[in-house]
Amino acid sequence: MTPVITGLSKLVSCDLDKGISHMNEQIRHMRFVHDLEKLVVIAVGLVLYDAGMTSPVGKEDIGLYVGVDNAIEDIKSEYFNNILSEGILGASPLLFPFTSPNALTAQATIAFDIRGESITLPIQRSSKDVIEYATDCIIGRYTKMAIAGGITTDRSQTSCSETIKAPVYTAEFFFLEDRKSAMERGVKVYHRVMDGSI
């Protein structure tokens, strides 16, 4: 087994509108609760496209492995502040699922009908552990292909514009598969992956 990268995507939350224009109509009309969720869905869509995969996927061959840093705390804060001010009536059933980081991964599985493994790993800043685990899963034959990456908060940038104050997040994903599978599909190979390092 030689895991290689056959797709890449990187998207900053300031560029969501640009990113979504590349998505099909179904994704463009999805209702999103939070920017983070939209960011993950579009970034996963872009990496599928770059890897030459058709969407919806509709099978178990692809696993989704997502690292999430403290960005998720922004959703938790929003939910919790509502409870603090309004008691149980402030509990939003719409926002509640997003207090668990796997909701971001889940939304991408739903959007693209990805039925393989779905694993969310809270991380500090780097997605290295996530990519390493996804690589382990390909080598161990637990999944044929993997989308692995993460969402991090951009600490150098506090907002996308002077008028809209909102945290800036970055999503970065890699499409991984065995070299043989890439050859059979006839897709370009960017790099080889070794133990989470590219």
Add this chain to the structure above:
Amino acid sequence: MRERVCVTGIGMITPIKPFQGMDEFWNALCSGEDVIKKMKPPMLKHDKEWLMASIDLSDFPNPVNPEDKLQFLVEKAFTMARDDAHLQGDQTTGLSLGTVLGNVLCKEKRLMEQKTYHRGYCLEKESLSYITSHLVSKYKVNGPGITVSTACASGTDAIGVAARKILAGKADCMIAGGVDVLSDFAITGFHAFQAITEEKVRPFDKNRSGLAFGEGAAFVVLESERCAVQRKAKIYGSFLGYASRADAHHMTGPHKEGRGLAHAITQALLQANLKPDEIDYINAHGTGTVYNDLMETKAIKKALGNAAYDIPISSTKSMLGHSFGAAGVIEAICCLLSMNTGTIPPTINFQERDPACDLDYVPNVARKHRVKVALSLSAGFGGQNSALVFGEL
């Protein structure tokens, strides 16, 4: 041939006999002890009471600050498992030791109260990966340190991820666990979904009306068979297979035909190289909600065919409540204890059979039964589904 992974240590603290040892816990669980009662949530200033199974820290011999409950439970269960496996001193020389922790909420009361919007900044202690980092530094973990957060399947996935790390040669031993404590987050959220029962938790019963909250921390020590034999460790059982599958269907509701869970079971059995009729016990996710229990029954039947009717299935959540990130690990330990004692814990509060849930749920009374192979199932929000298979060595 692929190396085998064994379980050589267990440790947990649950609302049943929390500080009295594993034998006391198991005897109480198998006698159907119900510790779920109406209580007020930890923080909300509200008159309403919900059904919960809580760990009373005053049962612990030394004083513990209730605000440190989560960290206290994690460290206690972690060290119980480590000590049970005798992974101390000389026993760890030359070993690569890692840890995986599954949790969903990871919020202590004081952090919630002091929480303000930081925008792009978060106190380190608020982060979900904080507890894992703390375990890594305090207990000199020199291998992988990973946090898994897959909603109510977190604990099950933590064990699966840990086992794969050993199989990939990234560690000799992994201490894998899960934790969650009663939280206003979960209570208010599940209240909004009307998923909390107002009376008894009755998994798979015709009149089931929802779940009750629980809390706890649990860990298992996994290690390569080579390492376990070399150390002459006590072996509880063998890890045989694990799989995770997404429903890819709905954010909060399970797939109505149990598609994802059925796929996870099939895949885990394939890894274990086992046929459906070789399973002797299933510890179900069994929350007691109308949709989960129906979906789970369909998934078991879909994956196991006619063999499903002959396998005893129980929901220990009927006694322990739903402890979210800890649940999968607690239930995996119940599978191992079933294998080691030849007893299957009951599904309590079972009164009336649901024609749609027509399997053997071990109603109300524990059963003596030889368990050579056990299956532990978990499902969660976001369409998470996981299955673990354990067997006698």
